Amino acid sequence: MTERKNIAIMGAGLVGSLLSLYLAKRGHKVDLYERRPDLRKNTLDGGRSINLALSDRGWRALRGIGIEEDVRKVAIPMHGRMMHDEQGNLTFQPYGKEGQSIYSVSRSGLNAALMNLSEPNPDITYHFSRQATDVNLRTNEVQLLNLETGNPENIQPDLLFGADGAFSVVRGAMQKTERFNYAQSYLEYGYKELSIPPTAAGGWAIEKNALHIWPRGKYMMIALPNIDGSFTCTLFFPYDGEQSFAAIKNEADLMAFFTEVFPDAVSLMPTLAQDYFSNPIGSLVTVKCFPWSYEGKSLLIGDACHAVVPFYGQGMNAGFEDITVLDQMLDSFEGDDWEALFEAFERRRKPNADAIADLAVMNFIEMRDKVADPRFLLRKKIEARISQQFPDKWIPLYSMVTFTDLPYSYALETGQQQDKIMKKVMKHIQSIEDYDKPEVQRLLEKQLVQKEKLKKYNAAMEV
Template sequence: MPSPTSSVPATEPLTVMGAGLVGSLLSLYLARRGHPVEVFERRADPRRAGFQEGRSINLALSDRGWRALEGVGVADDIRQVGIPMTGRVMHDVHGNLTHQPYGVADQAIYSVNRGHLNRRLLDLAEAQPNVRLHFSQQCLSIDLKQQELHLLDTATKQEHTASYTRLFGTDGAFSAVRSALQKTDRYDYSQDYLEYGYKELTIAAGPNGSWAIEKNALHIWPRGQYLMIALPNLDGSFNCTLFFPYEGPESFAALQTPADVTAFFTRVFPDAVPLMPALEEEFFAHPTGSLVTIRCFPWKFNDDVLLLGDASHAIVPFYGQGMNAGFEDCSVLNELLDQHGDAAWPTIFAEFQQQRKPNTDAMADLAVYNFVEMRDRVADPRFLLQKKIEARISAQYPGRWTPLYSQVTFSHTPYAEAWSAGQHQDAIMARLMPHIQSEADFDQPDVQTLVQQEMSKKP
């Protein structure tokens, strides 16, 4: 049953495995193009009462994500429930604060509730007459030759089989679709864990739903080998995440009792502890999450199966780009459909993985790079001075110098290009900074001469 707005008369339904953020957005894109879409999701319907969130509560939406949401007309709706964060606020061990803007003027990333976003996208997908959502469908195995899914309905405990002609694997970092691909010949695959885990904690709302610390910022407690961050919620609370070694003198292994936890937090996060009344309880009640980078190739199997989102490129969360990269997958796929037409799947699958793989590989590297920046470098005054000097160069040479963070977060420059340009700019900064002791030094004639020399050589 093609949609009334269909541009191409669709014949066979497309199958989407996984109705998380990327799967629900992809389904919406495909349905809007006129394709009938069958969606299978392992979990129960998150819009039903009693559903337990399994993943982190906040996400940072930035330009790539917004563009993908705009493509299906849902951006404005989501923006109303997002909180703009215009910069980082660093908290030192004495509770002193340092601000660092993310970009220029009103550039911001948005703290958005994962559950809300997912439910909204599911509502929109379900409102399409050509989308059918099937929840509580665990994929037990896939017969790639027969093009069949072997599913378990976890509600009824019945196993059943579903055929597909075109399967989109948007079932996340532990994708069942990718598991099937991994067993095919010449399949490159890696899963690589950091020696760090994470724990989600809460800063409580202030009186009358006020925010106890600055609302429009991402808060960071950088401590060299570890860090805590906090993102604002609409109700005045903040969702905190502690990124912390599994083992060692300061680690999850070292904090065994509520007294250990309070003593440690009081010592290293003294300004946060009074705002965290449930600290001890949450620390032991919440699971310790692990941090994985997943790479694989190819992303397609024949012309029948394509992976998108975390299924093909799960990354660590330190650049806030995991969801944004997955959403950008949907934009890119949609552009390829525009370009080649809705029947040209073999071309589209091949071009998609060819174009996208180097970019998500770069993003995976950037995410690990930013871990070091967030836990260590942002506490260094020299680093913060360098960021200010970069902003000055950027202002002085419009369009010729975009800081790496801005390219990743506030542009649609392919990640690999952004990373390459960023490395080049880093090398320039390494040559300039020995000549600069304060922001005022930037205006010194000798520094200006050096900057001009560097800019004249810059591509």
């Protein structure tokens, strides 16, 4: 049994709150410090409910603290993508096999649920409206400003976790240490949240069990269902250029643009102009850094060390998986060498964090452009057939990321191999029926033999 520690978690968002439960379970005393006030006491700001896609890695972490079933009750399964073309025609593409779905959940609802679960625990204490103003990594002292009283406070935990998101203050302190590797990169796109309200009857105005996409090549809009019948729409749009945030100067510009390119959506969005001109433009940043820990006293986790763009729906899931992995490592942790533990953790997670960051950027192109292409959709169908025929030899990349706990880095690498094979196969394919042609089957079997060989070779290299 390891010694009981006084642990401070900076940030009481999804990752911080879930982490507190895992750490308290192991006998540690946990204090969480959050810059914002308690989101459960806040009046809803305009009824907007920002949602997230929860998938297998996230569920697994929730299962570990027994909250899976409660969350499932308020999560909406999305079985696939529903594409809307410029005439309002719909095309559906399932995400995985029968029964495989991602789930739309409310960020604040899930966060509140995690807080409600952890707060009664005598070993967990939430401190809201606390802004970290200075972090001394050498002494583990953190200076806080109590935003309610205006008074400074000072803490000095045994262990400090930075779960404070993409603009982490703890990471800011690490950036000032020697030889810290750091990268922040922004897409030339921003996002704007919009909404589709429930119907008069209180139902969903478009298919409930799908993630809706209006793919338009250089930009796109998506919509995820909420439990109250509404949808949260997000427009991903260039900052500058002919069709961009900069080009839309007034309501007339906005309505003309939406009516032309999102005709079926615009009639469902009565508050479009109001939403558009009152909501801010969000930026899309990828953050990579290394190391994630400092002298066994502090550790970054979640977005604080690997913020990703939202296009694979894996930001929260990757943060939750950090916790699952840390918890697994704590299973076999003895003694008090947290430095070795943190270093093993960051070495294990870093390649996977890098992989999902790159996958997320790549998926933006797929979502905004390729899903509108019939050849691409045919290819997805062919790949589903391959996976059906060879279930132990082929899992599509999206499924590896979303419906398994295979390492993201393995998924990325295997996905690239499969992509090469698909390019060869698709040369012989004009329709789904072509899949059964002898030459396609022969090519596929030959390619799969090579893929297996490569896999064994790589496994041998890793030994």
